[in-house]
Amino acid sequence: xxxxxxxxxxxxxxxxxxxxxxxxxxxxxxxxxxxxxxxxxxxxxxxxxxxxxxxxxxxxxxxxxxxxxxxxxxxxxxxxxxxxxxxxxxxxxxxxxxxxxxxxxxxxxxxxxxxxxxxxxxxxxxxxxxxxxxxxxxxxxxxxxxxxxxxxxxxxxxxxxxxxxxxxxxxxxxxxxxxxxxxxxxxxxxxxxxxxxxxxxxxxxxxxxxxxxxxxxxxxxxxxxxxxxxxxxxxxxxxxxxxxxxxxxxxxxxxxxxxxxxxxxxxxxxxxxxxxxxxxxxxxxxxxxxxxxxxxxxxxxxxxxxxxxxxxxxxxxxxxxxxxxxxxxxxxxxxxxxxxxxxxxxxxxxxxxxxxxxxxxxxxxxxxxxxxxxxxxxxxxxxxxxxxxxxxxxxxxxxxxxxxxxxxxxxxxxxxxxxxxxxxxxxxxxx
Amino acid sequence: xxxxxxxxxxxxxxxxxxxxxxxxxxxxxxxxxxxxxxxxxxxxxxxxxxxxxxxxxxxxxxxxxxxxxxxxxxxxxxxxxxxxxxxxxxxxxxxxxxxxxxxxxxxxxxxxxxxxxxxxxxxxxxxxxxxxxxxxxxxxxxxxxxxxxxxxxxxxxxxxxxxxxxxxxxxxxxxxxxxxxxxxxxxxxxxxxxxxxxxxxxxxxxxxxxxxxxxxxxxxxxxxxxxxxxxxxxxxxxxxxxxxxxxxxxxxxxxxxxxxxxxxxxxxxxxxxxxxxxxxxxxxxxxxxxxxxxxxxxxxxxxxxxxxxxxxxxxxxxxxxxxxxxxxxxxxxxxxxxxxxxxxxxxxxxxxxxxxxxxxxxxxxxxxxxxxxxxxxxxxxxxxxxxxxxxxxxxxxxxxxxxxxxxxxxxxxxxxxxxxxxxxxxxxxxx
Numbered sequence: 001x002x003x004x005x006x007x008x009x010x011x012x013x014x015x016x017x018x019x020x021x022x023x024x025x026x027x028x029x030x031x032x033x034x035x036x037x038x039x040x041x042x043x044x045x046x047x048x049x050x051x052x053x054x055x056x057x058x059x060x061x062x063x064x065x066x067x068x069x070x071x072x073x074x075x076x077x078x079x080x081x082x083x084x085x086x087x088x089x090x091x092x093x094x095x096x097x098x099x100x101x102x103x104x105x106x107x108x109x110x111x112x113x114x115x116x117x118x119x120x121x122x123x124x125x126x127x128x129x130x131x132x133x134x135x136x137x138x139x140x141x142x143x144x145x146x147x148x149x150x151x152x153x154x155x156x157x158x159x160x161x162x163x164x165x166x167x168x169x170x171x172x173x174x175x176x177x178x179x180x181x182x183x184x185x186x187x188x189x190x191x192x193x194x195x196x197x198x199x200x201x202x203x204x205x206x207x208x209x210x211x212x213x214x215x216x217x218x219x220x221x222x223x224x225x226x227x228x229x230x231x232x233x234x235x236x237x238x239x240x241x242x243x244x245x246x247x248x249x250x251x252x253x254x255x256x257x258x259x260x261x262x263x264x265x266x267x268x269x270x271x272x273x274x275x276x277x278x279x280x281x282x283x284x285x286x287x288x289x290x291x292x293x294x295x296x297x298x299x300x301x302x303x304x305x306x307x308x309x310x311x312x313x314x315x316x317x318x319x320x321x322x323x324x325x326x327x328x329x330x331x332x333x334x335x336x337x338x339x340x341x342x343x344x345x346x347x348x349x350x351x352x353x354x355x356x357x358x359x360x361x362x363x364x365x366x367x368x369x370x371x372x373x374x375x376x377x378x379x380x381x382x383x384x385x386x387x388x389x390x391x392x393x394x395x396x397x398x399x400x401x402x403x404x405x406x407x408x409x410x411x412x413x414x415x416x417x418x419x420x421x422x423x424x425x426x427x428x429x430x431x
Numbered sequence: 432x433x434x435x436x437x438x439x440x441x442x443x444x445x446x447x448x449x450x451x452x453x454x455x456x457x458x459x460x461x462x463x464x465x466x467x468x469x470x471x472x473x474x475x476x477x478x479x480x481x482x483x484x485x486x487x488x489x490x491x492x493x494x495x496x497x498x499x500x501x502x503x504x505x506x507x508x509x510x511x512x513x514x515x516x517x518x519x520x521x522x523x524x525x526x527x528x529x530x531x532x533x534x535x536x537x538x539x540x541x542x543x544x545x546x547x548x549x550x551x552x553x554x555x556x557x558x559x560x561x562x563x564x565x566x567x568x569x570x571x572x573x574x575x576x577x578x579x580x581x582x583x584x585x586x587x588x589x590x591x592x593x594x595x596x597x598x599x600x601x602x603x604x605x606x607x608x609x610x611x612x613x614x615x616x617x618x619x620x621x622x623x624x625x626x627x628x629x630x631x632x633x634x635x636x637x638x639x640x641x642x643x644x645x646x647x648x649x650x651x652x653x654x655x656x657x658x659x660x661x662x663x664x665x666x667x668x669x670x671x672x673x674x675x676x677x678x679x680x681x682x683x684x685x686x687x688x689x690x691x692x693x694x695x696x697x698x699x700x701x702x703x704x705x706x707x708x709x710x711x712x713x714x715x716x717x718x719x720x721x722x723x724x725x726x727x728x729x730x731x732x733x734x735x736x737x738x739x740x741x742x743x744x745x746x747x748x749x750x751x752x753x754x755x756x757x758x759x760x761x762x763x764x765x766x767x768x769x770x771x772x773x774x775x776x777x778x779x780x781x782x783x784x785x786x787x788x789x790x791x792x793x794x795x796x797x798x799x800x801x802x803x804x805x806x807x808x809x810x811x812x813x814x815x816x817x818x819x820x821x822x823x824x825x826x827x828x829x830x831x832x833x834x835x836x837x838x839x840x841x842x843x844x845x846x847x848x849x850x851x852x853x854x855x856x857x858x859x860x861x862x
Contacts, residue, residue, distance in 0.1 A: 031559075031562060032563060035563070039525070040530065080511070083515050084514050084515055086825050087515060087518055087790050091522050099471065101463070101470070129826055131462060131465065131466020131469070133463045394517050394518060394561075395513055396560060
C-alpha cells in the first residue's frame, strides 16, 4: 500500500499551537526520561491487553476524553501497521505467562454493523498471522449454528454459537486457552461467562456495566499529576477537569441541581485556566453517562441554564445508552476543543490511538463534517482517516520540529499511554 | 518513504521453484502449528538479543548459511521497519529482567568503514527512539577523546573512549545498565571487558574467537531435524549438510587429506539428494574458516582435487580471516545455490534476515553483480537491496499463493528463526 503522507495528515489550526508546542517540545526533549518513567510504571502495573484512547487536541491542551478497553476499529488502522500489531499481540499473549495457542474472541452482537464486523475480521487476521488459532464465539441468543457473513473484498467472518463445557467456554471441540473479550458487556456479565476457568482478557469486571468514567478519570488525574510533576509542567495541559453526579434521572429531572452546580463550577475553573493561558475560546463542558459508551449519552453544555432548558428529545437521548441501559450517574467533564481539522477548515478531527499491551500500534483520525470543534464526534456521520505509516506513534524524530508529524504523533502516543496506565491502575484496583 | 513493491522484489528463477513451493506450502498451511512450536521453544530457550541470518534459496532447498550474533547492516533495513525494530528492542530489553535506561554500545573498530558506521548510527537511533540513553564506547586504543564522525545526510556518530571504573565500563560519568556488543571479538576478549559486573549482551564468550561455525550448525542440525519431524518434511530441504576438520594449515598444506576426504563424502551425499529431488545442478561445497566472519576465508569447491590444486594466492586467502586471525579449523558445508536474482538474471541475490529478541524485524537482499550462483556473495562489490515494507516477514497471507512475496518472506523468517533457535541453544550450552 502506498500512502501519500502529505494527504494523510490533517491541518491543525495554527493560531492555537503555541502552548501545545510547549507540551510537544517538553515531551520530545525528555523522551528518554518519559520512556524510563513508563518502563518503571509498567513494571509496577502491567498494561491492559489492548485499548484505544480518544484524544482531543485543542492547541492549548491535549487530553484523553475516552478510554476503551474493548476496542473496535482495528479495521481503520493503516495496513502498514499490521506487522507492528502482530508483534505486539505476540508479546501481549506471552506476557500472560501461560501457554496460549488457541484464542476465542467474543464479539459484540452487532451482526448488521458491517464496520464492526470488519473490525472483528481485522482482529482475527492479526491474531492468525501472529500464529494463533482463532474462532469467534457469539453471545447471540438466537444463533444456533455457524453463520458466515460476507463482508466483500474477499473478507468474511464466521460467528459460531458460544457453548459451555463444564467450567470452560467452547465452540464444539475447540477449547481455547485464552478468551478475548471484544464485547464491552454493557448489559452486565451474561450467565454463560460466569464461573469460567479459562483466562479471560480483559477482566469481566471491566465491562461498562461495572466501570465508571469518573473512576477512570480519577486514576487519570493521579497519573497525569505524577507525570506532570516528573516533567515539571502544569498537569492541566494534559488533564481534563471533571466532576460527577451519583444520582441522576434525566427523564424525571432528578439530580439537576447537582449537574448545574458542577457545570458552573467547572466552567469557572476552565475560564480561570483559559485566562492564565490566554485562550480566547468560550469554555464548555461535556455531560456524559458515567458508564456509557459508543458516544451515546453525551452532550455539550456552556452554562448551567442549558441543563434546566433541555427539551424532551434531549432528555430522552441522555437517559439511556447502549443496549437501553438507563443512565443514573453522570460525569461532567471539561470540554476540550479539537482544533484539528481534516482537508482544510470545516471538517473537525480527533485522534484515536490504539495500543496492544504497552505498545502503541497505530491510530487514525475520527472526522466529522457536520460537527463543531466543541462537539462529540463519535456520532452518526463520522468517518475515519488512517494515519500514514511514517507517522507511527513510537518513532519521534529530534531532527524535526516538535510539531512535525512524527513528533506530534509521538506526543499522542504518550498521552494515550497515560490513559492506558490509568486503566491499568483501574484494573489492578478491581482485582 | 514510498516503496515500489514491484521493483523491490527480486526475480526467482522459476524453473527450480517446484520443491521450494512445497516447503512454502507446508509452512503456510501449518503456520499456527509452526508459531506454537516456536513459542514452546522460546519458553525453553530464550532467543539471543539480536542476530542476522544469511539464507540461500536454491528453489530445491532453502537454508541458513551463516548466523551473525553481532549483526551489522541495520542501516540497510527499510526505514518502514523502524517502528517494528523500536518495539522489538523495547521487548528485548524488558526481557533482560533488570531495569535498563542507559545502554553502552561497543562497536567494531572500523572507523573508516562508512557503511559500518551507518549501521551503528541506525542502531543508536533505534535504541534512542525506543527511549534509552545510548553512547558508543570504542575499544580503539589510540582514541583519547570523543571523535565525531560526519556521515553526511545530517547523520553522524560520536565514538568515545571506553573506560573502566572498578568493575564497571563507563564513558566519563555515563554508567550504563546494559553493555551491547556490536563487536564480534574476533581477536578475543580484550582485558578492558574482562570481569565487568554490568550486563553484557550478547555474552562475551559468543565472540568469533570462541565460537565455531561447526558447533552452530551442529545445533542447527538438531533444530532442523525436530522442526522437520514436526512438519513431516525431509530435513535436508532446510538444512545444509556439513563436515569439519579440526587441524588445518592452508599454508603448510596440513590437513589436506581431511579436507579432501570430507569434500568427496559431501559431494557424494549431495549428489544422492539431487538425484532424489531431480535437481539437475552440479553439487559443490563451501570450505570456510570454522571461526571466520566478514565473508573472509570462504571458498567454493566442486571436488577433492581442487583442494590439492590450490595456488599460493588462494592458500593465503584461506589462511587468515578478520583481524589477521589464523585459520586452524575448517568447516566443509554443502553449497546451496542461490537461484534468486535481482533485476533479471545475472545479478545473484541472497536474503539476509534480521531478528531482535524472538521477532523478525526485517531484512534485505545481498546482491552481487560479479558472482555466480554457487559463490560467496559476502565479498567486495556486493550491495544491498531493502525488502519493501509490505513484505515484512511476520505477515503471511493465506489468500495468496505460497510463493507470493509476503509468504516467501514469511518462509524466510521461519528458516532464519530456526537458525536463531540454534544460536539460542549454542548460547545456553556455553553458560
